Amino acid sequence: MLANDHIDLVVEPGEVHVLLGENGAGKSTLMNILYGLYHPDEGEILVNGKPVKFESPSDAIRMGIGMVHQHFMLIPVFTVAENVMLGLELTGLFGFLDRRRASREVERLGKEFGLPVNPDALVESLSVGAQQRVEIVKALYRRAGVLILDEPTAVLTPQETDELLGVMESLKRAGRSLVFITHKLKEAMQVADRITVLRGGRVVGSTLPGQSTEAELAAMMVGRAIRLGVDRSPSKPGAAVLDVKGLTVRNAHGQVAVDDVSFQVRAGEIVTVAGVQGNGQTELVRAIMGLDQVASGRITAAGRDVTTSSPRETLASGVGHVPEDRVRDGLVGDLSVAENLVLDMYYMAPFAHGPMLEPAEIQRSAQQRIKEFDIRTPSPLTLVGTLSGGNQQRVIVAREFSRPVTLMIASQPTRGLDVGSIEYIHERIVQLRDQGDAVLIVSSDLDEVFALGDRIAVMFQGHMSGPFDSQLYTREQVGLMMAGSSAEAAPAKGGGESA
């Protein structure tokens, strides 16, 4: 399969060139080639007019190309200085590391470009935004002339994003070029000097931000007009199906991850929980599902007290769970599609009678669900690990959504998926709500939060604000809450600009 198909790209000095495309369009592949991590089958790369060939990242680094990856290339147990100098270490006699000089250099670079970092801190203790700054310092330490930023705002709050954009400005002023990869239209428009749109591995358009509207760009990205939202009728909520009271959960290090959180999700409504990853949402969901221990508080789901229930008991009470990490927690890659479709039901009739499985019934049910949920797989016996991300998620959705549930909890349900799958899953979620189920969605994608949520809650450092009616605050206000401002401090919608 062609990931990149005859792509032409030109980056000028001192320019922010945005590479826009949806998930799976080929942006990351292209950048990894430029950085020497992948090898191109055809074509050439010219730096400052001279053709170059990258065998490995060190070649790219030497040519002045620096990359800030979407998933950071940092070593958590090393300090900032160690991470920055790795590969180009400052050494004394016999190769002994000169840590002091490295620290000083890191501080100097930080000051010069407005990227404050503590050189002696362990990377694993830093916030995501700070880790990203370390990545940028790494590239600058290597005298990068061109900086490639791969989906850098995916993990930032709106405020941190603004800070990043400021950093990019100062880099521009210093004569550096920036290639900014994203799938977010608004940011592209905000930041770009030039936008190139990728779709299906090809360049489908290259424009200046002033010359195109968001809708036009979106159409180029997806190849058809897309709805920038989900159609749904207003919700008619019933009784509370999920009732969380005073929930406190500690993480593996013993720190408080969920801090005295209370909220309800009612039948027939969708509550979306916004927040940058790492603020307790993961632990919240895991605690509700019984995967992590509850320090204090009470959880009632589908009429049962599930505070201390095992995952099996919680699932069997009528709670559906679409886990955040589909590969790690959602599917068993080496088992077949059919087996994965019964992963939490295999022990119940009709899939088993007593200790004996009923393979024929499992197959039959699998075939039915493959058809209903449009899962693209050669056969129910195919190993689920070989399916594409979108189809894998459909398997999980098929599994959970065809169970008799009254409460559905989904974490990052459409992360990394193609637009078709995203639309489909959003439709099914709304369908579930309309049937009268209670739905809880955790998402760090503000678009999804607003598109789906009847009520919206925000998590920040273990505290939850809301849930409040989705019409109550603007995107900017919710963004502020995601960064820690309290709901009361943010001005209510109605005056001033709206999104």
Place this chain on the structure above:
Amino acid sequence: MSVAAGVAGAVARAVVVRRQILGMFFLLVAASIALLFGFDVSGSTKADFVLNLASAQAISIPDLVVPVRTTAFLLAAISAFLGAVQVARGFGRWSNVVLAIVIGLFIFSFLAWAARDTSLSLVGMLQGTVVRATPLTLGAFSGLLCERSGVINVAIEGQMLMGAFVAAMVTSATSSAALGMLAGMLAGGVIGLILAVFAIRYLVDQIIVGVVLDLFCLGLTGFLYDRLMVPFQATLNSAAVVRPLSIPLLSKIPILGPILFDQNVFVYLLLMLLVVIQVALFQTRWGLRVRAVGEQPRAADTAGIDVLRTRYINVLLGGLVAGLAGSFFTIGAVGQFTKNMTSGRGFISLAAMIAGGWTPLGAFGASLVFGFADALQNFLSVLNVPISSYFLLMAPYIATILVVAGVVGRVRPPANDGKPYVKQ
């Protein structure tokens, strides 16, 4: 991710409960000390710990004579106190150190009790401990050289066997211990290379490769022993053991001197490697890169480091060190090779490496504990221990199980240990 990862997550959930379990363990140790070593003993029974060795020292220290019962109760009280504190508050970062102290208390009271009404050369026992710990530590060094770069080396046992066999044969044939040691190292290195190729290039599961290599070496050394050493015993299997070498000034230090500085060359090599590896791993560029490869190979790759080459080199180095460890069994100890003479010490080395938190200093410390258990059998005749000698022979193995079970969750391996690296 392994099964234990999911389980360890569950274990870590109960952080507070863990602290109390450790505290109760301390209390349990206190009770055992009091009951086993203090209870049935009359107040006047004494144990005599001899602190000198026959070879002359600078100063002659008087024997340490302890009243067994008092010692037992005193140490039990200390352990109980530590246990109480642990249950109530916990020692936080120091809990591992306190654990080591409590274990030490238990061992000392055991020794006092075992030596009741008789005298035990404590220095001799410690000296023997260091000797026993030497191959274990070297094996652990081999393990951590490999694992710090991300490759699990379960083939240490096989590498030791090959090293022992080759060293014995070469030394016997050439009468040169130096050549024998070198040959032993090379033999271990060859096995290391095979491990590297299968694990790094052919992506075979590293534990499987290790175990199979162990079987291969066991079979090969057994086969060659029957084929070559038995018929040609005089030329091929009568290696002379290296003589102990006394370091002039240092060996005269009381207590520590004979233990550390009146040993054979293997011990000195061990001490040198201890310093060299510890410093190299944590203070040099080489060490930083190796550790980066073991923690996050993709990050190291993007920083321009050749991940595969680093792993190949480290596994080879690990093989060389394991071969050296193996040579100890023959030319450092008994001189002759016998089938399967390593008897699981390669696996105990792995446990020492894990318990030591993948650092040379830690590995040495853990090996001393295992070496002590191993050395006990030498002192069976002297000690008043009313259990079958077979149980004492089991001691190092049971100790290993206890240590391994106890340290998981307290120590952290390199993040990408055991996972092959594939460039896309």
Place this chain on the structure above:
Amino acid sequence: MSEPIPPKPSQNRVVSVRDVIQRVIAPESTTWNSVLIVVLAFFTALVLSAIFVVGSDPNVIQAPDPLTALNVAWLDISGAYGGLLSGALGNPSTFFSKVGSGNVKVVASAFYPLSETLVAAAPLVFTGLSVALGFRAGLFNIGGEGQVIAGGLAAGFVGFSLHGLTGFVELPLALLAGFVAGALWGFIPGLLKARTGAHEVITTIMLNYVAIYLTYYFLSTKAFQRPGRTDPISKIVDSAAALPSLAGVNLRLHAGVILAVIVAIAVYFLLWRTTLGFEFRAVGANPDASRAAGIGVGRVVVLAMSLAGGLAGLAGANIILGVNYSVSPGFSSSLGFDGITVALLGRGNPAGVVAAALLFGGLRAGAVQMQAATSTPVDLVQVIEALVIMFVAAPTLVREIYHIRAQRSAGAPAVSTGWGS
């Protein structure tokens, strides 16, 4: 278990002779490819082992000229492998004459090698199943040695302690004792793994050594030791507790062979037709997803290790009740470790395990004959086994050596990597 995704039909390509040959040597079906790899792996291992045999013969090294050296080398190899073959299957030249002789004893002796192969294969089936079951659940059970010993000790103890009851009572009781003891020896590392995360590679190996010393200890006690003997050997197993002989007449073939096949079928059913087997496979492949879906991972680990231990314990019972009829140190020979090679060769499938057990049983039986006839040490068989596994576990290497095209296939079950972090 899964179908390979069929390749797209090629359009308008001329089918060449090379294509046809490739198709014959490397057919699309996964199973054929695996079998081919195994056969080639075996062949390569034999070649390499032959080199060891030849290279360690002083007569070859000190031969006056190359021709003599080759001659001696050839004698070495043909002798060793010939001995292996005739010890495993029988001597083709004398086989037919013996069968046609009319004398029952002579006929039986023609089948002696085959009988020995089966007798050697039976315990290997058990230990192979033990390791394979562990693999399926993501566990590396290297404790086979200790579990075999525990099973043998227990079965033997029941076997020589019971008197006067019928075989229908004594034998099953003895077998059960063997299973339970082995299960206990697997339960301990399983529990440690589930509760503390202690890696089973180390704990099981340590328990192996503990079991060895326990054997000596027990054999020094009055309960075990045979009256009148000072060496470590146990009392003799009651005839009603022994596994009945299947052929009599100087052949050692016993009912344990049949039991092995039955148990293999049972393990197949367990893994693919029961809920417990489903849980084993799910946890073995992805413990996190299994946990999130409600499967109790710790419980599965403990059960899997216990069952695996029980199976190995049956191997020990098999030896004591079917072959030795008493307990003495070293009766487990290297059954536990050979179980690993059998499981790896059999790709973790019960059918594959039986086939691999037969292969290695043949090797073991043959090795005895080989050593007797040519004084080539039996350890050679261990070398061959290890080499076979190395090549089977690295099919890419075998393909590179013999220039075979790669196929898409579902690999052998994943084994836990890492020390439990």
